[in-house]
Amino acid sequence: MFDKPQIDKDGNGIQFNGDGLVECCKPIHGQNNVYLLQAVIRLERESQVVPKPGQFYMLRTKTSDGYFKRPISVYHVEEYNDGARKLRLQFLILAKGTGTKELCALQKGDRFLVTGPEGKPFTLIDSVDTKKTEICIVGGGIGIAPVANFASSLPEKSYDFFACFKTGSYGLEYVKANNLVIATDDGSVGIKGMLPVALTAELVKKSGYKVIYACGPTPMLAYIQKLAKECNVKAYLSVEHHMLCGAGACLGCAIVTKNGTLRVCKEGPVFDAEILDFEKPSARKVPLAEDEEPDISVDIAGVHFENPVFAAAGTFGYGQNFRGYSDVNAWGAICSKGTTLNPRDGNAGQRCIEVPAGDINSIGLQNPGMRYAVEELIPDMMKLKPKTIINLAGSDLESYVEATKLADTTDAPMIELNISCPNVKAGGQAWGIKSELAFECVSAVRKATKKPLMVKLSPNAPDLRAVAMACVKAGADALSLVNTFQAVSIDIESEKPWFNNIRAGLCGPAIKPLALRMVYDVAEEMNKLPVEQRIPIVGIGGISTWQDAVEFIMAGACAVQIGTATFVNPDVAKEVVLGLKTFMKRKGYRNIKQMCGVALQNL
Numbered sequence: 001m002f003d004k005p006q007i008d009k010d011g012n013g014i015q016f017n018g019d020g021l022v023e024c025c026k027p028i029h030g031q032n033n034v035y036l037l038q039a040v041i042r043l044e045r046e047s048q049v050v051p052k053p054g055q056f057y058m059l060r061t062k063t064s065d066g067y068f069k070r071p072i073s074v075y076h077v078e079e080y081n082d083g084a085r086k087l088r089l090q091f092l093i094l095a096k097g098t099g100t101k102e103l104c105a106l107q108k109g110d111r112f113l114v115t116g117p118e119g120k121p122f123t124l125i126d127s128v129d130t131k132k133t134e135i136c137i138v139g140g141g142i143g144i145a146p147v148a149n150f151a152s153s154l155p156e157k158s159y160d161f162f163a164c165f166k167t168g169s170y171g172l173e174y175v176k177a178n179n180l181v182i183a184t185d186d187g188s189v190g191i192k193g194m195l196p197v198a199l200t201a202e203l204v205k206k207s208g209y210k211v212i213y214a215c216g217p218t219p220m221l222a223y224i225q226k227l228a229k230e231c232n233v234k235a236y237l238s239v240e241h242h243m244l245c246g247a248g249a250c251l252g253c254a255i256v257t258k259n260g261t262l263r264v265c266k267e268g269p270v271f272d273a274e275i276l277d278f279e280k281p282s283a284r285k286v287p288l289a290e291d292e293e294p295d296i297s298v299d300i301a302g303v304h305f306e307n308p309v310f311a312a313a314g315t316f317g318y319g320q321n322f323r324g325y326s327d328v329n330a331w332g333a334i335c336s337k338g339t340t341l342n343p344r345d346g347n348a349g350q351r352c353i354e355v356p357a358g359d360i361n362s363i364g365l366q367n368p369g370m371r372y373a374v375e376e377l378i379p380d381m382m383k384l385k386p387k388t389i390i391n392l393a394g395s396d397l398e399s400y401v402e403a404t405k406l407a408d409t410t411d412a413p414m415i416e417l418n419i420s421c422p423n424v425k426a427g428g429q430a431w432g433i434k435s436e437l438a439f440e441c442v443s444a445v446r447k448a449t450k451k452p453l454m455v456k457l458s459p460n461a462p463d464l465r466a467v468a469m470a471c472v473k474a475g476a477d478a479l480s481l482v483n484t485f486q487a488v489s490i491d492i493e494s495e496k497p498w499f500n501n502i503r504a505g506l507c508g509p510a511i512k513p514l515a516l517r518m519v520y521d522v523a524e525e526m527n528k529l530p531v532e533q534r535i536p537i538v539g540i541g542g543i544s545t546w547q548d549a550v551e552f553i554m555a556g557a558c559a560v561q562i563g564t565a566t567f568v569n570p571d572v573a574k575e576v577v578l579g580l581k582t583f584m585k586r587k588g589y590r591n592i593k594q595m596c597g598v599a600l601q602n603l
Helices: 098-104 141-152 201-207 218-231 370-382 397-407 435-448 464-474 509-526 546-554 564-568 572-587
Strands: 016-027 034-042 056-061 070-073 076-081 085-094 111-118 135-140 159-165 179-184 211-215 234-238 254-257 260-263 270-272 298-300 303-305 309-311 333-335 352-355 358-361 387-392 414-418 453-456 478-481 485-488 503-507 537-540 559-562
Touching (some): 034 098, 034 111, 056 085, 056 098, 070 085, 076 141, 085 098, 085 141, 141 234, 211 218, 309 572, 358 509, 387 397, 397 414, 414 435, 464 509, 478 509, 503 509, 509 537, 546 559, 559 564, 564 572
Parallel strands (some): 135 159, 135 211, 453 478, 537 559
Antiparallel strands (some): 034 085, 076 085, 298 303, 352 358
């Protein structure tokens, strides 16, 4: 896996790295999310190579929200010279994730980043006679692109071509097959059904195929592998994998094969089917009936919430800030601004700075004090449809207890005890760093209120599992995690730390994988307790989409809190709730409880 450089006689690289110029980018007729991107790249040297069928380029828009380029197979290529050596490249792109959706939004004249070509191409085996129809080519969905490119490199009518789609068809302009068979799930074109309806072992044997070349969804490739073995013919399959560099350096796309660990970007993407080992698909859940809706309500410590999407403390004020332009009733609950016994002015100096995929902030728990909140703010908060959760902070035990007593006089159904704020010098996260201090604080507050008590934990604790279990032992009714991560930013012009307190709280999508891991860890620890001792977990940290929420729920959270994403998208709660319902209906989950912690159970 330590490659010799691909260079010409002068020591220059033979691949391309530079800009592509968009000639057109248009949706494929009849397809909701498939686009044809046509672009031109200008080669710098005669030695730079033209892509072969099955190879791919790494592509990315110049203003991408994603960080890495995406591997996209070449659908068609033309080389020409108009005073400079150029390639006209065509790509079929499925707009699925952030990177591919951005590529599909490119307009004529736009420039984007291109690196390649990469990967091992399709090659014709020596035993095949192209004067006979001994080649079978199969493409499924967006996987049609590389095999159609391969087909166009072969003599016309020297192969049979099987194309499978959910609906309609596309990507067949350059296919000149002896027999072209199209199968669609919905029967809109050709045969109704999936590949096994169109391509059977009996047909393979009868047709005299010596080799099958294919690209498409994994279940389709697994079927072809099995078919080829049964019919004793060779098969070469182009597989997909997540990639970082695409050049073989990072080893991130390595897969285990019968020939050892191989890289999809170098030893693949085209592999001999015999060496591949496809995982058995998990049992498919039965979707809910058309007229059946999933129940997304949750009960936490005796409090009923209509949905599991809560506004996180410190990001939604006391429920009024966003009422002018978003539907606050979309939330299942609103956690108040972190409120202390006495009013706080917060931190002096700069308070926030944007960083990749989030922000660092040092607000310092600015708030009007618990007495004012109880008298003037909480009553209006209680008039809103979402349940009110009072987020309560402090410095010493006395201030925590006295603030709790005031909060206890309200009709708010739950208190969230903040022992995790990283932006105050006194108290704050200090109580949540060590298990013995967390136990002391939670125990004291527990005695001061009869309300359900949810404790908000810090990700900066050296042993978060121990802190969580200490809170359970001290009488917490639920846990919410995590608060922000301590971070530092330097102002390079002033040559000083950006924040007066130096360290501040990092939040936003950047922290999601770390927060998710911590929820998973605490859920694992919780499951070690007897069932009657376990308490609910509410996940927090970088959640901005329904997919994020599903991950946290599958990791063991029964609900989630969303904070930073609200600043970007005030309607995030409505979108997450809708996404949750749609996902649960498709996957057959009738309620949140059925989905909660399934990733733990599958270990």
